[in-house]
Amino acid sequence: MMKSYDAIVIGGGHNGLVCAAYLAKAGRRVLVLERRYVLGGAAVTEELYPGFKYSVCSYVVSLLRPHIIRDLELARHGLEILPLECSFSPHIDGPGLVRWPDPEQTRREIAAYSQRDADIYPLFGRAMMQIARWVKPIIDMVPPDPTSFRLGQVRDLFHLGRRIRDLDDQTLARLVKMMTMSAADFLDEWFESDALKAPMSVSGIIGTYLGVRSPGTAYVLLHHYMGEIDGAFRAWGLSRGGTGQISLAIASAARSLGVEIRTEAPVAKILIDDKTASGVVLEDGTEYRAKAVVSAVDPHRTFLGLVGFEHLDDDFVAQVRRFRMRGSSGKVNLALDRLPDFTCRPGDGLHVRGDIAVAPSMEYLERAYDEAKYGMYSRRPYLNVVIPSLTDPSVAPPGKHVMSIFVQYAPYHLADGAEMWTDKREQFGDTVVETLAEYCPGLKEAILHRQVLTPWDLEQEMGLTEGNIFHGELGLEQLFFLRPVPGWARYRTPIRRLWMCGSGTHPGGGVMGAPGALAAQTLLEERAL
Amino acid sequence: MSGRIAVIGGGHNGLTAAAFLARAGRDVVVVEARPVLGGLAARENFHGEFFVPGLLHHTSGVRRRLIEELDLGRFGLTWCDPPDVWAPAKGGSGLWLRGDCIEGSLAYRDDERFAAYRAFIDRVRRAVDPVMDAPPADPKGRLWPLFTLGLNLRRLGAKDMVELLRIGPMSTFDWMHELFQGERLRAALAASAIEGTFAGPRSPGSAANLLIRECTAGAEVQGGPASLISAVAGAARSHGAEIRTHARVSRITVGSDSAVTGIEIDGGEVIRADIVVASCDPKTVFLDLIGSEYLPARLATDIGRIRTRGTTAKVHLAISGSIESKDGEPVEALRTGESLDDLERAFDAAKYGEISSRPVLDVRVPSLSDPDLCPEGHHVVSILAHFAARDLRGSWNDIQRETLGRVVIETLAEHVPGLSERIVAREILSPIDIESHYGVSGGHIYHGEHAPDQLLFMRPTIQCAKYATPIRGLFLCGSGSHPGGGITCGPGALAAKTILGQ
């Protein structure tokens, strides 16, 4: 059997689907091949226990580019984002801290810890917004290569330089600080209360193999504020029906634009003749030919797996190899018989309907990281808990709940080897449940079903190399024109007609869809098909 | 402007600035609080006839090209090659770093890799080194310096340029792992990345520190920091600068038009000056010496935010006999920390306000090349120990100081058998002691941590990065300014040139 397409997209995650949809929108014939039985990659909903729908991996919509929602008419295809507007950080002793949607209420909460911090908190938000405004266009641009002399790229660089010169001193200083400092140091400049700083700092470490004291973690704080200037209210939220719904909506949009999508179609190899990709061959031997092959799979798998060394020069292989993608997080999903009470704030309320961060102090977070550094999962990890069933009753039977617990740190490379995760999985799950139960004593008794995902599982089941949820760590040295490999940051690869569109390319991970959209835009502009 | 210039602080930077200014015919007075000149580079007598040539003991970072004009050779300065560094290992004989060469038991192909590393450093030095010899290029400032910087980068060629940009934000851990197989080699090189920072090898950005360190290392001053000081002080005096010791500045006086009018010395003496050049750290300058009424609120905020968390302790030992490697070679410089994790664990302690139980030691035996420092048959050992938190949980006291001394000696004794029995005397300086002896905020030996947001046009703050400050007539010339800490004479020279250029 042989069929021919304009483009074949490998991987039916959100980026692959976005890329396919945009290409189809431009009138191209596109095929998407997904290895698993469901679409969505890491943005997937699965019913692993009857009646309970888990957002298995990715669990919140953070920075899904609003223009994608508009362009692909995702609302019409079933995407609905529900608010997640509260941040609750429980403590074992004392009332903990809730940041409410109401600024004055938040002010009072913070004032219980520090009057100064309470005053400064909204000012901090405004300062961040100014920086976010500056950074936002970078997310939506194809990174220029600073070594290139091509007119368009020199112009882009010049434009970037001019934007820097247009900044006032204070904003420039803040920008530099933001890009280079640790979340802890950056927040120390503004705030004094540990109870506030700890839950704020965690957005800097999610998915990274870094601690809150590691330089370079401050700039992720921006993401939280980016949503507010994005032209999409509630850019932070839950997708109704689970995160998988995002993928399904994109898939539906893609299909309506004519994209052909095949699941359970694992690609074995990309067909390459004379350094040019001509199609793919599936594990069952089926071959598909296309003018372009676009890989949404991470760079390691793409080049070291699907392409193979024989087609690449040593230098490039070395650079792909050194592209760091150490996974550092795990996930525990629970089906609950009832809503357990948090000791410090019992009962239902807005506070349990937002995101709940077990991050009682900076030291707690840093110690969690220190354990991970030396190859051990944190004995008292940072947890980010969401109970989507409180906001979206469609994901659990009436009165019952689904709890999604994102866990950090769970380093892929355990001191005694990554394979040891299979032995330690349930033990790790116990640690997570016990940690949370310290804040939420009735938790254990309420558990009907538990799913534990270690970085090893993320690799084996989801195809995320080393369990890295971002397809590559988000350090400055692996971003922008350096992502994934210097000189190959514009979705192109050394193999002609092979392109990349996954989170391993600019602007990186998270359920943003930006790499997929930018890749499609590049392919079309470069007349690749 | 040609009135009197008062330089606060007689350390290497203060004296360098004074020498340049006096040489240009300015009327200069240097006031030093301590009885001796030199600050962190002063020769200190710590026991009987035992001396160390400076609290900081490396001089390979001195900006030789910048101070060439002072013709210090006339004042007794001679240059020499930096000593070979022994990186001992418990199991074997460790490694010897001898300039561009390396000796010892190496992992497979690490010798080639080391050669490639040195070659890379040699190439990128052309772009990095000039940055240290000029006032910091400011992205909002004049275009020429920016253009020069860009051109220097571009001249490296696409590959090295991108590599330089890529390595900058990396962690030393990741960089060393990319480069080498052997853990001992990785650790031996990485050790200098974390000095004067609040970082371990796993902290992103630490690779830049290492890179800068490697690119700026040159010849050393014969006789160490103390010889440098006597030469620079000699130069300053010969050009007519007045140098006073035992004169602690209590206040920088400011007139109603927010311009400096002079300085006030402890005891009430007032020295009138149109220009005050301060080599002390920026926090001391702005938060202690300037009246708060003259301090713009934003500057006060920014200065207050400078991170000066001291993490370095100093131990001086007077020993009988010398320190020898396992092969019997006398050791003049030594670095402990056998693996990157050793370095990382040493740093971990600092984060929690503790003293590392196995600190990373940067050891010099200055008496090997300068026998005048101690009686015959003896040696002095100068040890910079990382990390011991200045803000110790439970605060510093004699017991804590003893603990510090003990762990430092134990760590060194792992490689120097019988060391403890040969110790004649010792001096232990915690970061708190360094702070009080030398008057540096936070006990920070570099007047402010070396971190990307505290370097170049951000050092010490964006308003004061070009030596001039919002207070008219007040200039900074200490380690808190570009190109930063360590014995470099760079900030002093560049500040003086800035003043003379105006």
Place this chain on the structure above:
Amino acid sequence: MPLPTPLHPRTSALCVTYLWKEWAGYHAVRAYSTSPEREYNAVRQGAGLIDVTPLYKYDVTGEDAAAFLSRVMVRDVAELKIGRVAYLCWCDDDGKVIDDGTCARLAPNHYRVTAAAPAYHWLSHNAARFRVTIEDTSAKLAALALQGPMSRHILRHVCDADLDAVKFFGLVETRFDGVHGVLTRTGYTGDLGYELWVQSEQALALWDSLMMHGRDYGLEPFGLDTLDICRIEAGFILHGVDYHGAHQALTEAQKSTPLELGLGWTVTLERGPFIGSRALAAERERGQKWDLVGLDIDWQATEELYDQYGLPPALSMAAWRTPIPVYRKGRQVGRASSGTWSPLLKKNLALATVQADCSAVGTVLDIEMTVEWERRTVPATVVKTPFFDPARKKS
């Protein structure tokens, strides 16, 4: 969720309209009745009582209190006599106004500052080297404003202070029907009036006492809607409405200097440096860019404009605060930031920020007016503020 003020039991019982609004995290009454005239008339003819507890209040004490506040404030409050209150503003280094408020001197080393926005961080941040204690007394102290020509008569029944000795912007510590508190002759209505400061627990007793004794003098509780009309008549600017505080502004263009806000008179430059002094001195030298002025919107023209559409003039009785463009000869020269129909003066008034060269009294500008969804303009003349300035205010 906004909180109730200590006076909530009384105000909520009276607020049958359910017209509330959030003010600094508290529930505040907008109007007790659906027709605002009654409340307005009470303030201008008899007396009105309003709960102003949500104001941010800070007590500054300590031996450096005077020096510290003089450093932060544009006014030299070290010179302020004990028992006096000063209206003033405070700026950042660039001389841009952060907020405006009052500063009362209760004792040689005790000041009380009121603010429209939280100010604790700014005060404490700048207090680094002063021997002062700054306490946020916002929640601890309740405040009632008793405003109107009859206010002094009512107070005579309630407090034992010598009221004739309490001059305009004066202050006295006294007892209100046995309740210890502070009385200041201040307010936001531009009329004769007082503000009463007591511990929160004693607020209800004070309210009851005032309401009881006030009955014979036409005392009515009033809400923020009426306050807004009165403050515009008095020419008082409002933080967040007529200007953006420097900490809230998102761009430089959104910030203002005291001179631009007509608060130049509160700035004392002839003294040692204070925060913003360098910038303010420079501005005084070169002149400001903007001016805050009062506009009298031509009524005749308004009537004629409406007449073109076959309509009678339709103006809201409430004050408005949506910025409206102001033109001169077809070119936009500024914006009106708030305005109201003055029931007393029978004039349509506005406060506007215009370019300094258009701010002379008597200058005729044009203000946008939307009639039947069409944007038109009517003339508006720059006039002196306060629009309404009764002699009793200071007598």
